[in-house]
Amino acid sequence: MATTASKKILIVEDEKDILDLVNLYLQKEGYRTCTAMTGLEGLTLAKSEHPDLIVLDLMLAEMDGLEVCRRVRADPQTAVLPIIMLTAKAEESDTIVGLEVGADDYVTKPFSPKALVARVKALLRRVERQQGESPRYTYGPLVLDVARHEVTDKGREVPLTAKEFGLLEHLLQHPGRVMTRDVLLNAVWGYDYFGTTRTVDVHVRRLKQKLPCLDDAILSVKSLGYKLKERDG
Numbered sequence: 001m002a003t004t005a006s007k008k009i010l011i012v013e014d015e016k017d018i019l020d021l022v023n024l025y026l027q028k029e030g031y032r033t034c035t036a037m038t039g040l041e042g043l044t045l046a047k048s049e050h051p052d053l054i055v056l057d058l059m060l061a062e063m064d065g066l067e068v069c070r071r072v073r074a075d076p077q078t079a080v081l082p083i084i085m086l087t088a089k090a091e092e093s094d095t096i097v098g099l100e101v102g103a104d105d106y107v108t109k110p111f112s113p114k115a116l117v118a119r120v121k122a123l124l125r126r127v128e129r130q131q132g133e134s135p136r137y138t139y140g141p142l143v144l145d146v147a148r149h150e151v152t153d154k155g156r157e158v159p160l161t162a163k164e165f166g167l168l169e170h171l172l173q174h175p176g177r178v179m180t181r182d183v184l185l186n187a188v189w190g191y192d193y194f195g196t197t198r199t200v201d202v203h204v205r206r207l208k209q210k211l212p213c214l215d216d217a218i219l220s221v222k223s224l225g226y227k228l229k230e231r232d233g
């Protein structure tokens with residue numbers, strides 16, 4: 001959990017000078033950083049490094065910032081990650097597209113590093129406020145935080161895949177109710193998912209392996225589906 005540690009910023013920029021400058025200023029402000037020089041590398045780090053925010057250059061060779069932004073938003077694991085886009089003044093129309101595909105804010109080049117750091121701080125504050133209001137589900141020692149896309153068991157973070165997370169979220173929303181495999185499949189995988197209800201069984205099993213406290217709590221309801229036992233708290 002990154003509650004006590006400083007926030008981590010991912011910087012994606014293919015111009016080395018700018019990358020180094022932004023990196024330096026963010027580190028000076030006490031942020032942890034990770035850096036990527038291509039869009040693809042940025043996408044990989046967005047998942048593996050669990051950053052709290054991305055500073056994303058629009059103009060990248062091969063996969064540009066817009067595409068990176070789209071993909072970050074499309075992946076449930078990174079969908080809510082705050083993004084500040086770096087754009088050039090001449091690309092005003094791209095800036096608008098950037099906001100449309102899901103960037104939270106943008107800074108036009110050339111920019112002062114101080115101004116960028118101020119925007120980073122402001123956006124992180126905004127997100128923290130929103131997270132304070134976001135739904136959290138608790139179940140005994142389990143806490144599922146929707147905005148953070150995080151599940152903790154007795155305060156220890158348990159990494160779940162997007163589908164495992166979705167499945168757990170759905171069960172926590174409906175304790176005491178029998179959820180058929182079809183309902184779960186539609187809710188978590190979507191109506192157009194081409195698969196069998198066996199998929200649900202496999203994911204329930206994995207969920208129980210990762211979160212042993214659910215072993216007795218998720219009941220299999222013969223030939224129907226699953227039910228999360230009701231409990232106080």
Ligand code: CA
Nearest residue numbers: 014057059060
């Ligand atoms: Ca660039």
